[in-house]
Amino acid sequence: MECVVQGIIETQHVEALEILPQGLCGVQRERLRVHELTLKSLPNLGVVPSEVRLLCDLDQPEPTWTVKHVGGSMRGAGADQISVMVRTMIQSKVSKNALRMFYSLGYKLDHELLKVGFAFHFQRNAHISVSVSSVSKMPKIHAIDETVPVTPGMQIVNVTASATPENYGLCTCRNRLNPWELCRQLLRLLHLLCRMEVVLHCKKFEAKS
């Protein structure tokens, strides 16, 4: 499982966002350059239509691959009590011809993205990752050198905390909070002082309003 909060930030504020966590979290930032391929099952394959993501980490000397399955987010009365998205997520490292295998198994490429930016990874009750990245699409298949930004001038902020069904409460906010308070709570979770003057929108709340 994972708890997720996503937002967007103007590119001009990214530098400020980058410096503060590095100083206060005690971890070095890592470069992020990931080619993400989303595959969907062909019609009639499977009990239900399915989707799987292949992530290729291009920042390594030799690209490494991960398969990721993201499930639906938690729903119901419990989900209404918390202000972050909680969903099932399983991933597995795979060798480089996983894409060819999934094609043979009846999956086709639905879309692909290139995410470039940076990330922080650390442990506070759970493994937490904060990433800031620009997301680009590819006009031609697998053309990672010819990408076009999906949201020019804006980058995606992604905060995830891996969790189990038993401990996800430690990673979530228990009260319904406004977006700014939500971010303060998250940043407190990250041991950051929220004095940055950045524009940070929380998509989950925007979707509700």
Next chain:
Amino acid sequence: MPVKWVLYWQPNQGSTVSTQILNEAAQCAESISGVKEGRWKATLNYYKPLLRDQSSTHHPDSLPRDFLGISLPDHPAKYYFIIRSQRIVVEADASIQIIMEKLQSYKSKVSLHFDGFQYHLGDFRLRVGRVVPVHSESIRGIVMEVEYLPISSMEKARKVMEEFVEIWHEALSKRSLSGKFVNVELNFGEFGLADNYTPQHTGVQYAIVMAHMIATVQPAVRG
């Protein structure tokens, strides 16, 4: 990683495979100074696609009929997929099995255990084991792993392996068994595998061995 050959027992025409052969092979290993080290076990799953509309003819032939996965005792945190007809082998974390369950697009239709004893013979490690369907004692076949510990290069290890297998055949022939262990020559390059031995080579060998076994070995009525 040491080079490994995976052989299978091919009974003579009219014979079946049985536990007696496994026992004889184990005794043979001990007779050539093999030191018993303990048990070993591997599990192999054959997968079939799940179709929402079984009556639909929409692309069923394009989906593989020989998609299998195997877990190996030396690498318990990993899982290996092989699609033999497409010459595909993939190594993944063991959690890939949970992902496959979540996708609900393929289901394990047959699961087989390989289990038996392993022996240490100088620079070699030998594993002899039976092949049985899960939840059954009916023996489906017998496999043997021969591992040459000092070398990782398949080409460099070839001569030594051939000599060992010849010695093994000679020792086993004195027991008047109705069959022999067979090594299937493989072109690992077709699977994108190099000369340096890896667990993926083992996965491919098991996939090929099973294909041969299914084609040529009659299952025993009772193991």
